[in-house]
Amino acid sequence: MLKIKDLQVSYGGIEAVKGIDIEVPDGSIVTLIGANGAGKSTTLRSIVGLVKTKSGSITYNDEELLGMDTTKIVGKGITLVPEGRHVFPDLTVFENLKIGAYMRKDSLDEDIKNIYGLFPRLEERSWQQAGTLSGGEQQMLAVGRAMMSRPKLLMMDEPSLGLAPLIVKGIFDIIETLNKEGITILLIEQNANMALKIADYAYVLETGKITKQGTGKELLSDESIKEAYLGKSQRKNK
Amino acid sequence: MVVGMTLETFLQQLINGLSIGSLYALIAIGYTMVYGILRLINFAHGDIFMMAAYFTYFGIAVFFLPWYVTFFITIVLTILLGVGIERFAYRPLRDAPKTSLLISAIGVSFLLENLATYLFSGKPQAFPNFPLMTNPINFGSLTVQPVSILIPIVTFFIMIGLLFLINHTKVGMAMRAVSVDYDTAKLMGIKINGVISSTFAIGSGLAAVGAILWCMKYPSVLPLMGVVIGLKCFIAAVIGGIGNVKGAVLGGLILGFSEVLMVAFFPALTGYRDAVAFIILIIILLFLPNGLLGKKQVEKV
Numbered sequence: 266m267l268k269i270k271d272l273q274v275s276y277g278g279i280e281a282v283k284g285i286d287i288e289v290p291d292g293s294i295v296t297l298i299g300a301n302g303a304g305k306s307t308t309l310r311s312i313v314g315l316v317k318t319k320s321g322s323i324t325y326n327d328e329e330l331l332g333m334d335t336t337k338i339v340g341k342g343i344t345l346v347p348e349g350r351h352v353f354p355d356l357t358v359f360e361n362l363k364i365g366a367y368m369r370k371d372s373l374d375e376d377i378k379n380i381y382g383l384f385p386r387l388e389e390r391s392w393q394q395a396g397t398l399s400g401g402e403q404q405m406l407a408v409g410r411a412m413m414s415r416p417k418l419l420m421m422d423e424p425s426l427g428l429a430p431l432i433v434k435g436i437f438d439i440i441e442t443l444n445k446e447g448i449t450i451l452l453i454e455q456n457a458n459m460a461l462k463i464a465d466y467a468y469v470l471e472t473g474k475i476t477k478q479g480t481g482k483e484l485l486s487d488e489s490i491k492e493a494y495l496g497k498s499q500r501k502n503k
Numbered sequence: 504m505v506v507g508m509t510l511e512t513f514l515q516q517l518i519n520g521l522s523i524g525s526l527y528a529l530i531a532i533g534y535t536m537v538y539g540i541l542r543l544i545n546f547a548h549g550d551i552f553m554m555a556a557y558f559t560y561f562g563i564a565v566f567f568l569p570w571y572v573t574f575f576i577t578i579v580l581t582i583l584l585g586v587g588i589e590r591f592a593y594r595p596l597r598d599a600p601k602t603s604l605l606i607s608a609i610g611v612s613f614l615l616e617n618l619a620t621y622l623f624s625g626k627p628q629a630f631p632n633f634p635l636m637t638n639p640i641n642f643g644s645l646t647v648q649p650v651s652i653l654i655p656i657v658t659f660f661i662m663i664g665l666l667f668l669i670n671h672t673k674v675g676m677a678m679r680a681v682s683v684d685y686d687t688a689k690l691m692g693i694k695i696n697g698v699i700s701s702t703f704a705i706g707s708g709l710a711a712v713g714a715i716l717w718c719m720k721y722p723s724v725l726p727l728m729g730v731v732i733g734l735k736c737f738i739a740a741v742i743g744g745i746g747n748v749k750g751a752v753l754g755g756l757i758l759g760f761s762e763v764l765m766v767a768f769f770p771a772l773t774g775y776r777d778a779v780a781f782i783i784l785i786i787i788l789l790f791l792p793n794g795l796l797g798k799k800q801v802e803k804v
Binding site for chain 1: 692
């Protein structure tokens with residue numbers, strides 16, 4: 266479905282992504298794990314055209330996405346739940362959901378009912394401004410908003426960031442549910458443990474390069490990865 | 504020195520303040536909407552207003568077109584001008600530092616002022632009289648120009664329409680989204696350029712309506728007329744809380760009333776009329792840095 270080949274991205278002289286290859290097959294959950302600054306977010310933002318890339322190619326159903334306008338890419342059924350949620354704080358919960366379906370012209374009632382079914386908290390707060398929601402509720406809203414466009418490929422950037430463990434679990438359950446409904450998922454996580462558990466396939470990104478890849482189970486049992494992750498988080502804290 | 508005045512003159516002054524305040528409001532809305540979406544003080548806005556005044560003047564006094572045709576053409580041309588300015592002077596600088604954008608706006612402002620002086624001469628042109636609008640009518644002992652009543656009514660309906668557009672339509676929702684976050688708005692499939700263009704179209708259209716009404720009330724057109732009016736309306740937008748449409752209207756009205764009433768109560772201070780705006784600005788910003796209806800900028804982490 267989505268194929269990234271030799272992608273290179275640099276910001277003002279710093280190479281954030283140094284030639285990576287990633288494949289996301291139809292109907293799968295693929296995850297990119299890695300520490301801060303490994304280039305995960307940059308990769309996702311390149312896919313939707315929010316970042317200028319240096320070289321390489323990103324194809325979606327054999328169509329080149331690089332150089333295409335973000336709105337056009339989104340129109341092809343790719344959507345991104347950005348890091349830090351980025352709900353529209355002045356819009357109500359309901360409006361945030363509606364704006365997720367900005368490109369659609371058909372009726373939204375069923376989708377909204379569906380999302381309220383998944384996240385009853387959002388229905389209770391339907392008329393509240395999104396900026397007044399808690400972090401977890403905002404994350405639910407960001408996921409709900411992304412679903413409103415009926416994506417074929419849903420990308421999520423650190424959906425667990427800053428959330429209580431119980432809510433994280435809820436979000437991951439939803440990700441699995443969506444995947445069972447046929448949505449392909451590309452997930453970025455620092456919470457490697459959770460991500461690897463649900464992933465069909467995973468890539469480990471380190472300073473812009475893929476250092477390891479394998480099925481979620483393979484990587485989960487890989488001692489060096491566990492160690493590397495502990496090591497990474499300690500280095501980050503310095 | 505306070506002058507005693509009758510109830511009639513006081514009411515008369517109130518109507519005056521209301522009508523000039525509404526004119527300020529119409530133009531202030533343009534500043535506030537553009538600021539809301541681009542975080543740019545569109546210094547050329549006052550000059551867009553001036554160009555609109557010339558378009559009307561030419562239509563009626565030079566080409567002798569019927570007034571309704573002239574008004575229509577004026578609004579269309581002004582919208583094209585505003586959207587064109589955004590397209591050629593601001594859009595190429597979208598990713599540049601905000602200061603560059605501001606300088607570009609100042610550049611456009613000077614360009615329009617000098618272009619107008621060159622093309623239309625610096626001499627004030629007399630705007631033709633609209634007997635229907637300017638011949639005073641009497642309400643009891645009150646004497647009022649119909650245009651002074653028309654202006655607040657037009658402004659009121661425009662504000663209602665605009666609030667409806669912003670709060671209850673898809674394009675309004677897109678505007679509110681774009682004004683907070685370009686990237687996320689793009690992820691929703693919103694075409695940023697289209698939304699920004701429509702914002703400029705609305706702002707310029709209102710400047711055109713403002714210019715037409717202004718010329719009926721103050722029938723003189725000159726190339727630098729947009730400078731002080733633009734500055735005052737910008738102040739009105741800041742007083743009300745820049746980025747907020749209701750705030751712009753409120754700010755415009757406050758400014759209009761204060762100016763007129765100061766001159767009415769303290770005739771000796773007439774020469775300081777234009778200073779009122781700045782005094783109010785300073786006082787309000789000292790106590791409410793975000794303006795009367797402005798939101799505090801709080802960033803949730």
